[in-house]
Amino acid sequence: MASEMFCPECGSKIKAGLSFCPNCGHKLSQINASTKKDDSTITESSLQRSGNATAVQQPKKPLDKRLIGAFFVIIVIIVGGYFGLKDYYQPQKQFNRIITAMGNPDKSLAKYIKTNDPTLQNKISDKNLKPIQKYFEKNKQALAELKTTLQQGSTYNNTYSIEQSGKAWLFFPRYKVNVAAAYVTLSTNHSGVTFYQDGKKLTTTTNANYSKKVGPVFPGLYTFKSGGTISGKKLVNTSNSTLVSGSQNLSLNLRIATFTISGSKGSTVYLNNKKVGVLNNSGKLKFKDYPISNNLSAYLTLQVSGKTVKSKTVNVSNKLAYGYQTISPSFEGVVSKSDAEELLGNAFSGTEYGTEDSATAELFVGQESNSSYNDLLKFFDSFKTNDNIETYNSEISKINSVTPSGKNKAIVSYSVKYTFTTSGDSGDSTKVQQFTYPNAEIVKQNGEYKIQTIGVTQSADWEKDYSD
Template identity: 50%
Template sequence: MQQNMYCPECGEKIQAGDEFCPNCGKKIEKVESNTNDSSQDPVNETVELQRSKEIPTSNKPKRSVVLLLLVAVVGLIALYFGLKSYYEPQRQLNRIVSTMGNPDKNLAKYIETNDPSLQKKISNSNLKPTQKYFANNRQGLAVLKSTLAKGKTYQDSYSLVRSGNYWLLFPRYKVKVKPVYVTISTNYSGVKIFKNGKKVFTTTKNMQSKKIGPLFPGTYTFKATGQATGKRLSTVKREVLNATSSEIGLNLQMATFTLYGKANSVVYLNNKKVGKLNEEGLLTFKKYPLPATLKGYVVDNSNNKKKKSKTVNIKKILANGYQDIFFKFKTNSKSSASASSASASSDNESDDTADQSDQSSSVDTKNLTTQQVNDWIFVHLKKDYDFSVTEDDFIFDQQKNDAGILEITVYENSDSSEMQAHGADGDVSHRVGTYSIDSDGNLFDEDSNSVISTHYGE
């Protein structure tokens, strides 16, 4: 049987005996096939031709690579525009300003300065005074933002500057701050000066001053504690510092004055019993330590009846240059003492005939004096101590916030003998808590975010 033959080169069908492929011209070689039969029969010559077939190569791997490259390119483009939007100058400014007004956020990464000494102090903790200032001054924070956006300097202390790049592509912006250097002065030797509870220096002579810094702009609490004429004195000031600040006076104040009223009346200064008028109806104080506010009144206990005089603003009278203070009763009874001096002004408080311990129910908690606020807070503070404490063992720092609410931050007075006897560090004043008098006249604990008293003295 004649077999079909094909060209081994192109696969074209060829006829037996063809020497060349009629299609591609390939020379056809014959292959002889011999058998081992003894008959030696002639064997037909056959040419066995095969067609070579190519195995097709798949395109799937190439397509996958191209697809991955396209996805990567699209992803990089999206990332670029996303980062470009995130690092857009206005958005950077928004984040910076938001952080400056929030003491719970980390501000150090957004701050720089030209002062080498201050540069070393850049840290989140050292920048808390800056954040505290703006947290309590939202209007100032808004002005800061608009000022920086215009490329101007705020309070001669803050300016927005370019500082390198993010990802080598996007400009980085920071707030450059100017350092604050202030001179602190006080009037007695041996006075310890504290800044935010940390001792800065101790005076070695009277009328001494010292320049401190560099500091970051912001709100600071300064305190001076010392002794004069055997009495322990303390002065506390809260100051907002910026590059234009220069001096802070922390003089320990004392005054000599004489009180006049009805003979044998009991004298109260800042709601504390301090003595009695003598038979002549007078009591003299020499070099009396002056707190930020000093008011007083007397209580007449004669005739088995208690009667309270009008309250007098002693600090105000002393500031006007007078040293003789007169207490008057509503009945217009005259004091047995005589002196030519300015009569005391009244705080227009009612002349109740109740004992001091019974006065708390009639106190208008929306119009408390500085001392009354301290007394009210102290009622709750002393419960937390297992040893006897007085108000002198604490420092009451009072300030009004932007909403007009009185806020009081209380620190332990580490210089008091009682606190030191119980392990207080003389260089550190520990914060006890922060309180406020809300719009309803309630005593509010800012730390626990709750009202702790609705009636004065309770």
């Protein structure tokens, strides 16, 4: 609102905007101009103060909540990551991962291995370490022994030791297995023979005394092979060899041999897992001039009660090296011919003397309650009551066959020779008879072979009389 004005001359109250005082006529234009200037000054000053007041009272902006949230997320990740890595790199957990990888070819092993051999150090890779993994995968007991030895801080087979090797993420000790290098020298007995390592050609011999040193390589399971044409015949010698640290020699001579596989008639014969024939009625199959490799192995299979029974695997090469020309793979828990002969021989000779030899009953399943045991006692007792028989004895003359009949059971065919000395009016005489028992049953109980039944015989195979 405009301020009240008074005439400077007469003091009368006047209205703003008048040029002259209505009371005395005094000129008022100078007063109006001064008033307008003061009003303007007041207005501008007021506006300036108002503006300054507004600037001073303006509030500060708050911090962005997203920045605060991101900061806390980063802190959580860092702390969680540290404790997660600390747990992952615990020595025992690292050790467990190492042992698992060493026994599993499907796992990566290179990151856990080191070696002091500078040449071998450059060969560290998952591919080159497969022989270690194949060996321990096949030999679980050896893997268990490795684990125990390394946990004790010792060296296994002078080959494997565990050591700290740097740090992971700058904070956590990292552990690796230090592996010693292996070397092998291959040799053969002919020139023109090619050596192979796991299918890869190494070299070809130029003379019969040629040898090839392979290494350094990592220890483990390797397949070495030699192959060549000798006297027009292609020969191959394959050896699945386990290399250990240090140096070793491996002979891959090319040779042939003649041998016979024997067992139950009708059994199927396998050489190096390949079916090669069937045993004849005599339970035999002969091989002539057969190529012999270091790992030539044989086993039999037989159908028993609708099921296929497999024998133990025999190393033919080793048997031939010890002079055996006839090789007889045995079945698990099935009595051998020699053991059957001894067992039956003791049973017959023991029961000849009746119950005086109580240990004989222990050869039978059920001991004194076994029907075959009691039948033998009665059989020999009948000779004692025969006044014409002066002496008698029995002898197991032959084990004809041993046929698996199930787990820990076998049917045994055997022959017994009986000799009797008789007296009469015409003088003394000796009679010899042989009987065959085709169906005796021998079982394995608690690690020992026992007679279930002695079998039944019908008539003598032959008999002979000798008179004085």
